[in-house]
Amino acid sequence: MAVFEKPHALIDVPLHYCPGCTHGIVHRLVAEVIDELGIEGKTIGIAPVGCSVMAYNYFNCDMIEAAHGRAPAVATGVKRADPENHIVFTYQGDGDLASIGMAETVHAAARNENITVIFINNAIYGMTGGQMAPTSLVGQVTQTSPYGRDPKACGYPIKVCEMLSELVGPEYLERVTVNNVKNVRNAKKAIKKAFQNQIDGKGFSLVEVVSSCPTNWGMTPKQALEWIESDMLPYYPLGVYKDRSAEQKEAE
Numbered sequence: 001m002a003v004f005e006k007p008h009a010l011i012d013v014p015l016h017y018c019p020g021c022t023h024g025i026v027h028r029l030v031a032e033v034i035d036e037l038g039i040e041g042k043t044i045g046i047a048p049v050g051c052s053v054m055a056y057n058y059f060n061c062d063m064i065e066a067a068h069g070r071a072p073a074v075a076t077g078v079k080r081a082d083p084e085n086h087i088v089f090t091y092q093g094d095g096d097l098a099s100i101g102m103a104e105t106v107h108a109a110a111r112n113e114n115i116t117v118i119f120i121n122n123a124i125y126g127m128t129g130g131q132m133a134p135t136s137l138v139g140q141v142t143q144t145s146p147y148g149r150d151p152k153a154c155g156y157p158i159k160v161c162e163m164l165s166e167l168v169g170p171e172y173l174e175r176v177t178v179n180n181v182k183n184v185r186n187a188k189k190a191i192k193k194a195f196q197n198q199i200d201g202k203g204f205s206l207v208e209v210v211s212s213c214p215t216n217w218g219m220t221p222k223q224a225l226e227w228i229e230s231d232m233l234p235y236y237p238l239g240v241y242k243d244r245s246a247e248q249k250e251a252e
Ligand SMILES: Cc1ncc(C[n+]2csc(CCOP(=O)(O)OP(=O)(O)O)c2C)c(N)n1
Pocket: 049, 050, 051, 052, 068, 092, 093, 094, 095, 096, 097, 100, 120, 122, 124, 125, 126, 127, 128, 133
């Protein structure tokens, strides 16, 4: 009897991610949701530039590789080409989504583009060896802030959900994390809702997953999960930042 199986939407190959990196957990959650919603044949994922650049080797659905930061623009084209038959998601890191790709993110949200965005916020540029990201915390030591991020020189970390929640456009914005079982369950619920919203034609849904990068944080996997709790979550509080349909229902 099989007691553990990979979701069908995840190809049965080893992942290249470092030990303790939470990309693997989030890949699995996305794949479970694709299975549960029965949308594998309709789903098209847009891979970013970053550690998850090779997500196309892991998901069983059609995948397209976008230029750095451009995933929401590519997703917009793919979705609009056949809105009834395409379920489109982007999967992006913080460097990709909130630095070079910030304009694409903001405008896709403002247009309420009917796509699903999975945003992996690990507060660092993982793939390129640990440079400061737009979401690196004040005081965080990175390769490009060896004395800690100094807001006088580098400004303050960007809170993407809070910022986008000021736009009229987007349908749904939630921040989750995957540092323990309870939070993994909540993350799955949020990701499922973000896909269901697209199926229901509701519009732009973004789930920010506060994630770990033990290798570039210079921590063990366990320390990294603890650092999420002690340092990341106070600055990046979990929760729903916008849920237009729920707000409308309440108002009625
Ligand atoms: C146009 C362009 N500029 C810069 C780079 C170098 N680069 C590759 S990945 C990356 C950032 C990756 O960080 P993030 O998006 O946070 O993802 P992570 O690797 O942490 O998952 C950068 C700057 C590039 N590949 N292309």
